[in-house]
Amino acid sequence: xxxxxxxxxxxxxxxxxxxxxxxILAQHASVDLYEQGRNVGRKFLVAGDGGLNITNSAGGExxxxxxxxxxxxxxxxxxxxxxxxxxxxxxxxxxxxxxTSGRVFPEQGIKPAEVLKAITEVLKSNGxxxxxxxxxxxxxxxxxxxxxxxxxxxxxxxxxxxxxxxxASWPKTGSTGEWSVAFRSIDVQVNxxxxxxCGVMTxxxxxxxxxxxxxxxxxxxxxxxxxxxxxxxxxxxxxxGNAIYPIIPQVREQLAxxxxxxxxxxxxxxxxxxxxxxxxxxxxxxxxxxxxxxDRPSVSLLKAFTAVDRYLDGRTLAHDxxxxxxxxxxxxxxxxxxxTVGGIAMDEMNENLSLKKQPHIFVAGxxxxxDAPTGGFLLQGAFSTGHWAAQRILERLGxxxxx
Numbered sequence: 001x002x003x004x005x006x007x008x009x010x011x012x013x014x015x016x017x018x019x020x021x022x023x024i025l026a027q028h029a030s031v032d033l034y035e036q037g038r039n040v041g042r043k044f045l046v047a048g049d050g051g052l053n054i055t056n057s058a059g060g061e062x063x064x065x066x067x068x069x070x071x072x073x074x075x076x077x078x079x080x081x082x083x084x085x086x087x088x089x090x091x092x093x094x095x096x097x098x099x100t101s102g103r104v105f106p107e108q109g110i111k112p113a114e115v116l117k118a119i120t121e122v123l124k125s126n127g128x129x130x131x132x133x134x135x136x137x138x139x140x141x142x143x144x145x146x147x148x149x150x151x152x153x154x155x156x157x158x159x160x161x162x163x164x165x166x167x168a169s170w171p172k173t174g175s176t177g178e179w180s181v182a183f184r185s186i187d188v189q190v191n192x193x194x195x196x197x198c199g200v201m202t203x204x205x206x207x208x209x210x211x212x213x214x215x216x217x218x219x220x221x222x223x224x225x226x227x228x229x230x231x232x233x234x235x236x237x238x239x240x241g242n243a244i245y246p247i248i249p250q251v252r253e254q255l256a257x258x259x260x261x262x263x264x265x266x267x268x269x270x271x272x273x274x275x276x277x278x279x280x281x282x283x284x285x286x287x288x289x290x291x292x293x294x295d296r297p298s299v300s301l302l303k304a305f306t307a308v309d310r311y312l313d314g315r316t317l318a319h320d321x322x323x324x325x326x327x328x329x330x331x332x333x334x335x336x337x338x339x340t341v342g343g344i345a346m347d348e349m350n351e352n353l354s355l356k357k358q359p360h361i362f363v364a365g366x367x368x369x370x371d372a373p374t375g376g377f378l379l380q381g382a383f384s385t386g387h388w389a390a391q392r393i394l395e396r397l398g399x400x401x402x403x
Contacts, residue, residue: 006030007397010156012136012145013164014040015175016379017365017386019119020088021162024390026126028399032158033123034134034147036174041116043166043173047379052112054089055082055383056376057102066377068249069346073370073381080387082380089115092122101230103376136165138182143358160360160393164386167340167366168193177340179367187357189345191369195337196248197378199240200263201330205304211297212236219243219298220269223250223261229269234297239326245338246373251328261328267298267321276318288317301326339378343369352392353385364389 007029011018014035025031033040047053058066063081067073086096086104094115095107106115123130135148140155145163147156168177180190216232221243230243244251247263254261268276276292283291289299303311305324310316334340344367348355353368355361364385372381 007159007399008032008157009160009162009393009397010034010145010158011162011164012147012156013166013365013367014130015043015164015166015365016041016382017389018162018164019044019123019386020383021164021364021386021390021393022123022128023088023119023126024387025162025393026123026128028394029159029397031128032131032156033128034131034136034156036133036135038132040120040130040132043170043175044116044379045112046170046173047112049112051105052115053099053103053105053374053376053379054096054115055085055104055380057082057098057104059083063377066246066372066375067381068371072346072349072351073384075351076384076388077380079391080384082376084387085380085383092118094118101375136163136179136182139186143186143361159397160362162362162364162386162389162393163367164363164365164382165367167343168334169195169337169340169366171335175366177343180343183344188355189348191342191345193334193340193342194252195331195334196252196341196371197245197338197374198248198336199235199332200238200244200248200251200261200328201332202238202326202328204236204238207300207304208234209236211300214297215241216265216267216297216301217295218269220266221247222264222266223247223254226250232265234301237332238328240332242374248331249341249371252331255328255330259329263326263328265301265324265326267294267302267324268292269322271322273318273322276321280317285314288314292321294321338374339366339371341369341371343367345369352396353389354392354396362389362393 009025009029009031011022011033022031022033064074096104097107099105137148138146145156165179166175177193183190211234214234220227220229226247228243228246232239232241232243251261279291280288305326306320353362365382372378
């Protein structure tokens, strides 16, 4: 760098973490953002299918408990949490509102593509240079990134580097995890990618097949000590939905230990077993399920996973309605998962999200081995880690105060 020129930061990866980092860094440094696709934010747009759940209104410990590991995610979420993200979005022309279950969305009428456009326009107005179709292919002998553009390859020279290349879910968006080979080549521990926030597979009983695609509403799912309320969808392979995604870590642990996991589904979480028995006491045998207002998919699930003689006997019906035990033999593949766990081990990172072995390299987003459920928590985590890394880069370069 020649005297008088601004310090330069190279960001590799144009997802949420890279985009928020570019905004922060551009206030004080010269920023180049390299994206392997034709446009930044492809996975961001896929996440917006059916409505862009951009964060969650949860705060304090209620927010932190959705993330693993708790440290250092807590510090990053405190520094740039849901309220700060919503404030930043509003400042660039994207007002938001709180929907059901605390989920936060852009105001009605604002499409995901418009949110992405607002972000990219503010980056460009702040001088960020976006280099599309530039692929990270490895490191040179000084652990500086090599970028390919067409048939040309060149080393990127900068004062600091921030990688935000994503995990390994939704590979059609370019998030393949192939970068792990290059990072292992510079002696960085990259944990194996595994599916998270995904469907679970069971040996589907014939009686459930007519209900494929139908929801199980207002139910509760338990795995180990964790219970989640929400909704599930019956699929041709098993179950998926917001009531199962948050307990995938517990399911994964059971599968690793014994090859099978058991989840318990409570079809009537608002009624105690005693109250159900009261309702059943005066009901005719054929009317007992109607008395509980169980819909056909719920009845079919109950029949499918209850022994025939036990179901016909009926004396344990109240207990069984609240404890439908479903055996799980596998998770859906990474290609179908909403997100992944795995990636660069947190032990490899300094507190400022630079690599201990290569402190000129910072990492943010799903490249790091952390986990969170759907409901806005995933995107929030990406934005929070990107914001944190950008602030720490500014501090390392001696450039500024908080932005």
